[in-house]
Structure formats: C-alpha cells, structure tokens
Amino acid sequence: MNYFSVCDGIGAAHAALLPLGYRCVGVSEIDKYCKQLIEEKYGNTLFEKKEGFKNYGDFNRWRNWFLVHKNIELVIGGTPCQPFSIIGKRQGVDDVRADLTRKFFRFIAYYTPTWFVWENVPGVLSIDGGGYFRRMLSQIGDGGYGVAWRVLDAQFFGVPQRRRRVYVVGCFGDPVRAGRVLFDTETVPLLTEKLPKTKHNNSRAAAKDFGGNRRVSGTVMSNYSCGVYSDRINMIVIDKSGTILARQGRGVCKQTINTLAITNGRARRLTPLECERLQGFPDDYTAGFSNHQRYKMLGNSMPVPVIRWIGERILREEGGDEI
Numbered sequence: 001m002n003y004f005s006v007c008d009g010i011g012a013a014h015a016a017l018l019p020l021g022y023r024c025v026g027v028s029e030i031d032k033y034c035k036q037l038i039e040e041k042y043g044n045t046l047f048e049k050k051e052g053f054k055n056y057g058d059f060n061r062w063r064n065w066f067l068v069h070k071n072i073e074l075v076i077g078g079t080p081c082q083p084f085s086i087i088g089k090r091q092g093v094d095d096v097r098a099d100l101t102r103k104f105f106r107f108i109a110y111y112t113p114t115w116f117v118w119e120n121v122p123g124v125l126s127i128d129g130g131g132y133f134r135r136m137l138s139q140i141g142d143g144g145y146g147v148a149w150r151v152l153d154a155q156f157f158g159v160p161q162r163r164r165r166v167y168v169v170g171c172f173g174d175p176v177r178a179g180r181v182l183f184d185t186e187t188v189p190l191l192t193e194k195l196p197k198t199k200h201n202n203s204r205a206a207a208k209d210f211g212g213n214r215r216v217s218g219t220v221m222s223n224y225s226c227g228v229y230s231d232r233i234n235m236i237v238i239d240k241s242g243t244i245l246a247r248q249g250r251g252v253c254k255q256t257i258n259t260l261a262i263t264n265g266r267a268r269r270l271t272p273l274e275c276e277r278l279q280g281f282p283d284d285y286t287a288g289f290s291n292h293q294r295y296k297m298l299g300n301s302m303p304v305p306v307i308r309w310i311g312e313r314i315l316r317e318e319g320g321d322e323i
Contacts, residue, residue: 001318004028004113006059006077006104010297011038013076015281016307018042020315025072028059033293037286059100062107072111074314078119078165078302079104105136108170109143115314118168119302122151125166137168146175150182154280157305161278165302167310171317181313272298280304 001022005013008027018024024042029035035055056065079100101120108116125133140147147170154163171178270278272294276285280303286294 001073001315002071003074003076004072006075006107007079007100008038008055009034009078009301010281010286011042012279012281012302012304012307014038014042015285015304017076017311020308020311022074022311026054026056026067028056028062028077030058031297033289034297037289037297040288041285059103059107062103067111072113074115074117075104075108075111075113076117076307077104101136105140105143108140108145112144112172114172116145116168116170117307117310117314118170119307120166122164122166125151140170145170145172146178148175148178148182152182152306154278154303154306157280157303157309159278159280159303159305161303163303165306167306169310169314177317181310181317275299280308 002025003013003017003022004025005011005027008029009031014024027038029038038055056062056067101118104118127133137147137149147168149166149168151164151166154161154165167182169178169181171181272286272291273283275295275298276283279298279301281298281301286297289297
C-alpha cells in the first residue's frame with residue numbers, strides 16, 4: 001500500500017509501516033534536522049527515483065506541488081498540536097498553526113486516498129466546547145469519508161509512556177471499515193450506515209474550514225474518548241513515564257516533572273536514548289544530533305507502536321480479514 005506522510009518529523013510512519021510492507025511515495029517536512037535524519041535513516045529505502053518518492057517540503061504550499069506518484073492509498077500525519085494542547089495557549093482556529101490541520105483535510109479531499117490517519121492531542125476535542133472537532137468530522141464526512149476516532153494511550157502498546165493522543169481514521173465511502181480499524185467489533189457495535197462509494201461533486205472543497213457554525217447530525221461530546229462518524233449517523237462509545245515533550249531538555253517544569261528518572265536516590269532527566277525507547281524507536285535512532293534537537297524531535301513524534309498497530313489493522317481490512 002502506498003502512503004504519503006504529512007509533517008513527517010523523524011519518520012515514525014516509516015519506522016512503523018515500512019516493516020509491514022507499505023511503500024512511501026512522498027513526505028512533507030521542512031525542519032532541517034528532521035530532513036537530515038530521514039535521509040540518513042531511509043535514504044536507500046525511500047529516496048529511489050523509480051518509486052517516485054521525494055520530500056515536497058512546506059505543506060502550506062501543497063497546491064503548488066506536482067506529485068510524482070499519484071497513486072496515494074493512505075495519507076498519514078500529525079499536524080502541530082500547539083493550537084490544541086493544554087500546555088500551549090489553546091488558541092484553536094486563531095493559531096496560525098491550526099491552518100495546517102485544515103490543509104491536511106483539504107489535501108485528503110483533493111486526492112481522495114482510500115485511507116487517512118490523523119493524530120493530535122486530546123485537547124482538540126474540547127476546543128470551542130467541542131465545536132471545532134464536530135465541524136471537522138462533519139466536513140470530512142461531506143467529502144465522502146466514513147470516519148472513526150479514538151483516544152489511544154501508548155502505554156498500552158508496549159512502551160512505558162503515558163501518551164494519550166486522538167487518532168482519526170478515515171475510509172473513503174465506508175464508516176464501518178474505518179470503525180473496525182480502531183475498534184473490536186466483538187465489543188463495539190458499529191451502528192452506522194455505509195456511505196455510497198462514489199466521489200462527491202464537492203469532495204475537493206469539502207474540508208475548507210472548521211471555524212464556522214455548522215450544524216452536525218448526531219452529537220459529539222468532548223469528554224468521550226472514541227466515536228464513529230458518517231455524514232448521516234454519529235455514534236459515540238464511552239470508553240509510566242509521563243508524556244515525552246519537545247521541551248524535555250529545557251529544565252524541570254510541571255509538565256516534565258513526571259518524566260524524571262531516579263538514579264541512586266537522585267532525580268534526573270530522561271536521556272535521549274530513554275526517550276527513543278519510550279517512543280518505540282530503535283536505540284540511537286536520533287544519535288548524531290545535539291541533545292536539544294533529539295529531545296525536540298522525539299517529543300514531537302508519534303509513538304511507533306501505535307502507528308504500527310493501526311497500520312496492521314488497515315492492512316487486514318484491505319485483505320478482507322475479520323478483526
């Protein structure tokens with residue numbers, strides 16, 4: 001399956017998906033240190049001209065790209081979380097970085113991949129009293145996608161880090177398949193209608209903006225942890241280190257106090273190597289960069305085991321196997 005990685009960072013998508021047989025056909029990343037790491041780690045695997053792979057750079061300019069590889073089956077990315085994080089100012093749509101989230105879904109609506117995966121902080125659920133997230137789901141549904149969302153914690157995927165993140169999975173034309181990726185059908189009844197698997201006339205314009213006041217069918221409650229959405233039906237189901245942060249190496253604050261380690265009775269910061277392990281990367285994955293950059297890159301990354309789990313379930317859906 002071909003995938004495109006948006007806001008690629010240090011390649012959590014590659015570390016998770018390439019071993020499963022996925023093929024990367026492009027990324028978007030502007031940070032010079034992240035770009036250097038990706039080229040060093042995956043240059044021989046990804047940067048093969050015959051496969052059409054390249055780094056397209058600034059995602060703000062995606063409409064000006066000429067994509068070498070048009071067959072994109074999965075788009076995956078975690079757009080900047082600062083507009084929604086409780087650590088930041090939570091400006092939501094008023095933060096210029098939130099525009100990358102809108103552009104992510106415009107990109108989806110334009111290229112209509114079969115699948116997409118979007119990751120962000122749980123704070124996105126409560127921006128504007130949950131209105132931002134409701135409008136986002138509604139406009140994605142208008143583009144022909146069935147969407148499931150769930151808050152997953154990395155500590156339950158084999159790494160000792162409490163890292164809760166919202167994962168939104170979309171499947172073009174089929175909310176049931178999207179729901180089966182994030183939920184076990186034995187425990188969660190997927191009471192949704194299938195969408196007609198045809199491209200909507202307005203699919204390219206479906207995800208224009210999440211700032212308006214648009215009425216949404218169904219109800220999304222911001223204190224719930226998962227849901228399945230279509231443009232006609234919405235279903236809500238209730239559902240050990242602390243979270244590694246990009247500012248991990250900048251001193252101790254109330255957000256980093258739960259990521260301190262105790263050695264010989266004395267508190268210390270986690271090392272970059274320990275942060276790599278907590279995010280599910282191989283040892284020394286970020287070696288060769290300053291500690292400051294390593295902390296920043298790892299803190300901004302998605303956890304590899306969670307992305308691998310989602311990737312496995314998408315493949316099983318594509319193969320027609322029951323989960």
